[in-house]
Amino acid sequence: MLPEVASWWRRRTSETADWPLDTLLAAKGSTRISVVLPARDEEETVGAIVGAIRAELVEQAPLVDEIVVIDSCSTDRTAEVAAAAGAEVVAQDAVLPELGRMSGKGEALWKSLAATGGDLIVFVDADLRGFSTGYVTGLLGPLLTDPSVGYVKGCYDRPLIDGGNRVEGGGGRVTELVARPLINLHWPLLAGVMQPLGGEYAGRRALLERLPFVTGYGVELGLLLDVFQDAGLDAIAQVDLGRRVHSHQTTEALGAMSSQIMLTAWSRLQRHGRMLPLEGPSTALTQFRRGPGGHDVRVSDVAVGERPPMADVPGYARERRPMLS
Numbered sequence: 001m002l003p004e005v006a007s008w009w010r011r012r013t014s015e016t017a018d019w020p021l022d023t024l025l026a027a028k029g030s031t032r033i034s035v036v037l038p039a040r041d042e043e044e045t046v047g048a049i050v051g052a053i054r055a056e057l058v059e060q061a062p063l064v065d066e067i068v069v070i071d072s073c074s075t076d077r078t079a080e081v082a083a084a085a086g087a088e089v090v091a092q093d094a095v096l097p098e099l100g101r102m103s104g105k106g107e108a109l110w111k112s113l114a115a116t117g118g119d120l121i122v123f124v125d126a127d128l129r130g131f132s133t134g135y136v137t138g139l140l141g142p143l144l145t146d147p148s149v150g151y152v153k154g155c156y157d158r159p160l161i162d163g164g165n166r167v168e169g170g171g172g173r174v175t176e177l178v179a180r181p182l183i184n185l186h187w188p189l190l191a192g193v194m195q196p197l198g199g200e201y202a203g204r205r206a207l208l209e210r211l212p213f214v215t216g217y218g219v220e221l222g223l224l225l226d227v228f229q230d231a232g233l234d235a236i237a238q239v240d241l242g243r244r245v246h247s248h249q250t251t252e253a254l255g256a257m258s259s260q261i262m263l264t265a266w267s268r269l270q271r272h273g274r275m276l277p278l279e280g281p282s283t284a285l286t287q288f289r290r291g292p293g294g295h296d297v298r299v300s301d302v303a304v305g306e307r308p309p310m311a312d313v314p315g316y317a318r319e320r321r322p323m324l325s
């Protein structure tokens with residue numbers, strides 16, 4: 001791990017338990033807080049998430065000022081279920097209709113800036129299972145207590161659940177196979193961000209409203225890279241939220257998601273002038289595994305060597321083995 005990354009990790013990583021509700025309520029003052037759930041066909045899960053936030057962080061303790069579900073063109077009962085659980089439901093296409101219609105999760109999140117009023121905005125996916133309000137309090141902790149933090153990413157253990165089969169650490173496949181290697185290659189200072197694609201994160205409106213949003217599944221990577229470019233590594237913090245269980249997409253759908261991640265990385269390489277780094281891409285890959293005392297960090301060198309075409313190798317013809325028959 002680069003020394004700057006190790007230093008950032010130590011200073012900017014915390015866990016939900018570090019941010020008790022009392023501390024947050026005392027720090028909140030007049031800060032207005034919006035929780036936003038982008039939701040496309042999430043009637044099974046959205047109600048429990050909204051209900052828990054409303055009960056624990058609105059009614060029992062006045063931390064959250066509004067819960068807004070952005071209905072992302074659902075064809076099921078997402079909007080009715082979310083409203084019944086106590087959310088304000090806003091149809092994605094009804095926000096700024098004069099700008100035309102675009103699709104995908106990033107569009108829902110971008111529209112949410114115009115549909116909410118909070119100074120701090122917490123994003124939570126609507127397909128989470130076993131959700132706890134510690135997700136929201138954890139993400140708010142660094143923002144409410146440290147003005148130099150502008151953006152907070154959640155991190156967690158991610159099992160892969162296939163029917164009755166559970167593989168610990170098997171989830172987050174696009175993260176592990178596409179996003180993490182890309183980030184390590186081109187943005188080594190962000191190698192300590194444990195869940196760059198996770199859907200639970202929070203930011204200051206003042207920062208979010210000056211950044212572009214990619215419309216589809218590239219939105220998380222785009223925001224992370226743009227926050228880094230705009231505000232620097234130290235404006236980013238991460239909070240260990242424990243465990244995340246969500247609805248898994250098919251391998252085919254994750255192929256499309258991976259393509260959007262790669263397109264987003266390419267656009268930021270170009271926009272941020274990183275196409276031709278003088279020093280070449282980084283060959284260190286930083287990965288994380290939950291250990292007994294927290295996260296174990298593993299850094300490996302993934303450099304590839306290269307052999308010349310065999311036809312150019314002196315002595316190749318001489319060495320070539322005769323046919324056996």
Ligand SMILES: O=c1ccn([C@@H]2O[C@H](COP(=O)(O)OP(=O)(O)O[C@H]3O[C@H](CO)[C@@H](O)[C@H](O)[C@H]3O)[C@@H](O)[C@H]2O)c(=O)[nH]1
Nearest residue numbers: 038039040072104105108125126127197198199217220249
């Ligand atoms: O057009 C869409 C598609 C999805 N969603 C919602 O966005 C959230 C996450 O979408 P999902 O399809 O469940 O994504 P994942 O397979 O979970 O993908 C992971 O990786 C993505 C790429 O970074 C992130 O956007 C996700 O938050 C993250 O959980 C859910 O609440 C969806 O209902 C929308 O609002 N509109």
Ligand SMILES: O=C(O)[C@H](O)COP(=O)(O)O
Nearest residue numbers: 171172173174175197248
């Ligand atoms: O974040 C990711 O990498 C993708 O959402 C895939 O997650 P999954 O492997 O847990 O389905």
